[in-house]
Structure formats: C-alpha cells, structure tokens
Amino acid sequence: METARRILTLLAVAVLLGASANAVSPRGLSWSRPLGRGIADQVVKAGLVPVDLKTVQDLVRNKSARLIDARTPEEFTVGRLPGAILPSALPLEKDQPLVLYCGNEFCEQSLRLGEQLKMLGYRDIAVFVDGYEAWWNAGGPVDQD
Amino acid sequence: MTRTERALRIVLAIAFLAAGVLKIADPATFAVSIARLRMIPMEAVGAVAILLPWIEVVAAVALFVPKYRGPAVKLVLALLGVFTLILGIALLRGTAGSCGCFGKGDGVLNRADVAVVRNAVLIALAGFLIRRKPTSPAAPASTASDTGR
Numbered sequence: 001m002e003t004a005r006r007i008l009t010l011l012a013v014a015v016l017l018g019a020s021a022n023a024v025s026p027r028g029l030s031w032s033r034p035l036g037r038g039i040a041d042q043v044v045k046a047g048l049v050p051v052d053l054k055t056v057q058d059l060v061r062n063k064s065a066r067l068i069d070a071r072t073p074e075e076f077t078v079g080r081l082p083g084a085i086l087p088s089a090l091p092l093e094k095d096q097p098l099v100l101y102c103g104n105e106f107c108e109q110s111l112r113l114g115e116q117l118k119m120l121g122y123r124d125i126a127v128f129v130d131g132y133e134a135w136w137n138a139g140g141p142v143d144q145d
Numbered sequence: 146m147t148r149t150e151r152a153l154r155i156v157l158a159i160a161f162l163a164a165g166v167l168k169i170a171d172p173a174t175f176a177v178s179i180a181r182l183r184m185i186p187m188e189a190v191g192a193v194a195i196l197l198p199w200i201e202v203v204a205a206v207a208l209f210v211p212k213y214r215g216p217a218v219k220l221v222l223a224l225l226g227v228f229t230l231i232l233g234i235a236l237l238r239g240t241a242g243s244c245g246c247f248g249k250g251d252g253v254l255n256r257a258d259v260a261v262v263r264n265a266v267l268i269a270l271a272g273f274l275i276r277r278k279p280t281s282p283a284a285p286a287s288t289a290s291d292t293g294r
Contacts, residue, residue, distance in 0.1 A: 010204060029194055
C-alpha cells in the first residue's frame, strides 16, 4: 500500500512538472493536437494538390513531373525518390509540374515549400503527403549519392 | 545500499534520464514517433508525449531518494514492461520505425528491435534490484565484495 502511494506520488510530481514545463516551453505541444492538423488538410487549404503513393509511382514511371525533395541536404544524400532534386536546383519554368515531398505524413517542409513556390509563381504544384517513408516502405527504388 | 545495487541504479538512472531529457528537448519528434507506432489512440498522443518523458526523469531521480528507491524501481520496471510490449507488438505489425526512445534520429539507439533487447536487459537489472533483499546495518553482509569493502 505504501509502495503504491509512493508510486502515485512520483507520477503526480511528474504530471505536475510535465504540464508546467509544457505550458511555458516554446516547444510545448498542444494536448489535443500534438501533431497539428495533419498536412493533407493544410495542403488543400493552401491551394496545392495532395497526391498519394500510387500517383507518385505513376509520375515517376512516366517521368511526367519534377520531384522536389524538401528535406535536409543530408537526408537527400542518404536517399531520395528517383530523379528528385533539392529546392536549390529548381527549374525556372513556372509551368513545369512539380511534386514536393518530405519525410512522412507528419512533416510540414513540403507544405511550406509549396506555399513559397506558389508565391513565386509556380502554377502546377502537388504534395506527396505520405513522403519518402511511404515510398521507402513500399520498396520503391531510391537514388543515393 | 551495496556497491552492486548502486551500480545497477546508476545504469537504470542514466538510461531513463537520457531518454527523458532527450524527449523533453524535442517533444514534437517524440509525438510523431508515438503516432507512427499506431498503438495508442491519436487522442492520447499529446498526453503521452508531454508527460511520459517527465515520468522517466522523475523515476530516474527517485532511484536515489530515500524511501522512494524501492517504488522507483517498481515504476521503472513497469515502464520498461509497457515499452517492451508496445514495441514488440509494433515490430510484429510492421509499424515500428524509429521508437523515439532517445530523441530525434533513426540511429541504432532509436531502432525498435534494438530497444526491445535493451529493455530486456534493463528489465533484468530492475528485477534483480527488486528481488534483492534490502540491506540494513543489522543484516549480515552477503559477500565482502557486495558490501563494497
């Protein structure tokens, strides 16, 4: 009984510390939406087109869109979708179909990049919401340095 | 506390302190790791991501606080059991990627299969501490080396 009481005390202290720290921390999470709203909704709201794995597989096979990797250069080096380039190597033609992606369904880099490109005048922008991890988990081929 | 007990507590404390602090430093990444395991309802991800790291830190510190040492070991053992069960099921389902056990990154420390093995070792250490009878000034020493002399 005493042990249980002391364990509960430890848990209570942890909850108090955790809740307090989360409230004051700039990295604090939302209790109800710790992952944000999910980028699929935000992609649509931003006027971009969310695309799924099957669509991206077709686009890669047909080479009918330019893939833009919105992750870090280090992640890009380790592995990327076939033919993907970094944003720094973007084509100048604003009409070229672009497909942006980042790591997974919870990352926002591709969405942010899409918003910036839209402001720069690029007209045909899609976002592969499930990202590199979905491609990798499906066994898709990857380019590497 | 004998030398052996102290060493085991230090190992457990370091593991839990490191895990907790790294998660506190980057709660968003930990929340993503939890969500990707797909083992708990999405509604609970926030509370787990916010509170679990602090439970780890408090348990680590309590391993050395008089009167809380025994309960802290039991708490550590319970946490390890739950973590191992969740990771094991996620591995079987194929939803285990990075466990987020030690913050950001997909390195070996965060691999779910490595985490299961690591947790098994820590469970053994905690189990040893629980089964070992508490030493007191009146109790006879087990061996000379165990008493630290």
